[in-house]
Amino acid sequence: MTVNNKEFERYIGRNQISDRLNELAGQIDMDYAGKSLVMLAVLNGAFIFAGDLIRLLEVDAEVSFVKLKSYRGTASTGEVQTLIGLMHELKDREVLIVEDIIDTGRTMSKLLEMVWEQSPASVKVCTLLVKPDVFKNKYQLDYVGFSIPDKFVVGYGLDYDELGRQLPDIYKIKD
Numbered sequence: 001m002t003v004n005n006k007e008f009e010r011y012i013g014r015n016q017i018s019d020r021l022n023e024l025a026g027q028i029d030m031d032y033a034g035k036s037l038v039m040l041a042v043l044n045g046a047f048i049f050a051g052d053l054i055r056l057l058e059v060d061a062e063v064s065f066v067k068l069k070s071y072r073g074t075a076s077t078g079e080v081q082t083l084i085g086l087m088h089e090l091k092d093r094e095v096l097i098v099e100d101i102i103d104t105g106r107t108m109s110k111l112l113e114m115v116w117e118q119s120p121a122s123v124k125v126c127t128l129l130v131k132p133d134v135f136k137n138k139y140q141l142d143y144v145g146f147s148i149p150d151k152f153v154v155g156y157g158l159d160y161d162e163l164g165r166q167l168p169d170i171y172k173i174k175d
């Protein structure tokens with residue numbers, strides 16, 4: 001499979017993603033039983049994951065978005081830009097941040113600071129993917145779909161220079 005002239009191979013299939021989402025939704029429903037949450041999804045990459053996950057939840061869930069950007073091509077720029085900031089009243093709310101991937105952890109670190117400034121009742125992080133060799137457990141991740149090696153991935157919302165987001169499976173770059 002080619003995206004923008006780079007070769008990728010299938011890595012996590014749609015059925016595996018779907019099974020894992022059901023498990024994550026079950027855990028979230030249990031943890032937030034009797035409460036309502038605000039799902040804060042990080043654009044662009046998390047739009048598909050957040051859309052699929054929210055439809056599996058039984059607890060009351062509002063949805064809100066921020067748009068942050070740090071990647072260019074297949075590498076982090078080291079700088080996290082806020083393209084759309086927080087729009088939702090988060091004071092005293094139970095906030096569940098939803099990301100497609102945590103790599104260096106810089107994007108999430110910046111977002112956690114932005115969210116805690118709003119005095120929410122609680123903040124938890126749900127990410128579909130994490131690269132533990134890069135992230136090195138810098139802070140707590142409450143819900144993780146899959147831990148993956150330090151390889152660039154696309155599909156299921158994740159892009160390579162904006163292409164590949166529409167792929168239903170997740171692909172990793174060929175060595």
Ligand SMILES: O=P(O)(O)OC[C@H]1O[C@H](OP(=O)(O)OP(=O)(O)O)[C@H](O)[C@@H]1O
Binds near residue numbers: 044071076104107
């Ligand atoms: O842990 P980090 O090293 O900060 O990387 C993770 C971030 O990188 C990706 O976003 P990207 O900057 O590619 O923007 P996009 O979501 O619009 O594709 C991804 O969606 C995360 O937000």
Ligand SMILES: Nc1nc2[nH]cnc2c(=O)[nH]1
Binds near residue numbers: 154
């Ligand atoms: N598409 C994509 N975006 C990322 N952002 C941080 N890591 C990655 C990755 O492996 N793939």
